[in-house]
Amino acid sequence: MTPEDRFPGPEHPHSGPRHQPDLDVLPYGTYYEPEPAAGYQGTPYDAETYSGYGGARYLEQHWPADGQGHGHTVHAQGLNTDQAPEFPHQGQYDGAYEGQDVYESRDAYEGQDRSGYDDRAGYEPTLPDQPSPALQLPGRDDPPTIELGPPLPDPAAPTYPYPAPGPDEPPGPVYVVGDVHGYLEELRAELRHQGLIDADGHWSAGRARIWFLGDFTDRGPDGIGVIDLVMQLAAEAAAAGGYCRALMGNHELLFLGAAKYGDEPVQSTAGTASFLAAWRLNGGQQNDLDRLEAHHISWLSRLPAVALEDGHLLLHSDTTAYLEYGESIPDVNDAVHSLLSDGSVDEWWDCFRRFTKRFAFRGDAGPTAVHELLDTYGGTRIVHGHSPIPYLTGAVHADDGQPPHIPGPYVYADDLAVAMDGGVTMEGRLLVARLPI
DSSP states (O other): OOHHHHSOOOOOOOOSOOOSSOOOOBTTBOSOOOOOOOOOOOOTTOTTTOSSTTSHHHHHHHOOTTSOOOOOBOOTTSOOTTOOOOOSTTOOOOGGGTTOOOOOOGGGGOSOOOOOOOOOOOOOOOOOSSOOGGGOOTTOSSOOOOOOOOOOOOTTSOOOSSOOOOTTOOOOOEEEEOOOTTOHHHHHHHHHHTTSBOTTSOBOOTTOEEEEOSOOSSSSSOHHHHHHHHHHHHHHHHHHTOEEEEOOOHHHHHHHHHHHHTTOEEEETTEEEEHHHHHHHTTOOHHHHHHOBHHHHHHHHTOOSEEEETTEEEESSSSSGGGGGOSSHHHHHHHHHHHHHHOOHHHHHHHHHHTTOOOTTSSTTHHHHHHHHHHHHOOSEEEEOSSOHHHHHSGGGOTTOOOOOOOSOEEETTTTEEEOOOOGGGTOOOOEEEEOO
């Protein structure tokens, strides 16, 4: 069986021009500083994977039945949702960027990278301790007992064909989704092809589990639409007995930084820049920034950086920089969330820079780097996004001028690593695959 047979793909609708080569860049320099079969029987409620990061519990409070969020525009210098001033997105490029070729050659990345919430507090609806005064009947010492039945269903609320799983039922299959980068129509087409959503774009996968590997925005036409879809599917999957969760990618850090800090200077190792300038250089879409609301920021800010699912260590970036943030999955996620909550602009920038490194698992030293992460955080194989497969394989340099051929996920580093970024921004493919591969 060929890889094409294993991972057939639909014809994707065209939703905008692709930008290639597809590597992240920094004003005045580069981010990249040189320096077996899954047998694990996990459950979706392991301490290292169970959390509200997928957004379902947040949506119970903030996402009405008609699917329309009601967040407010948020100030770019903070997360104050009580005000709705303008973002500082009117800042201009520094003159040094004008006409600059912002994409660097592949040769710059040949060096191997050797760098070094759990929020279980869910929403629990409660009934008042005392009956409503409207239920008290005058002239009676003992008012009649009124049985409170289930609330009347909202006729506008969606219905789900799948019941919640019983306590002894096993979890559903696991799927992973590579970098989307704003290509909403391609995402819908691939999820539909895999049977995970129906023709109307609603969850149809029952108790399946889906992990998005990060990078929802930038380069493509509708990053906010992608975020809205993932948040919607998180709520619908929870109601169906499955779940839809997501990791924080470096472009989430970049997008949040652009919204929070705008043109505020940061001290980078290659010169002074800003989040907003770097976001624009890396494909930031003004339409996404204009539509970013408080509930998007709250959801994105709580995404985990690392997760472990059925023996698969899920990361966004193919870097060992995660080791610099903790020796366990909860430690790493807590460190990143603490930084996003209380860190300075330079600490944000340093975190973004570290998680933008790549190619740690490629070459002769790649398996050793993979083992460092697996030995620290658990699992038998790493699944990641971030580095487009055409760059990992060299397919981007084809001489015939044709788009890169991406038959499916790329397994490498002695079969210890699986790359899921199919290069959708460079006329490659948006990948959705069931684990194990």
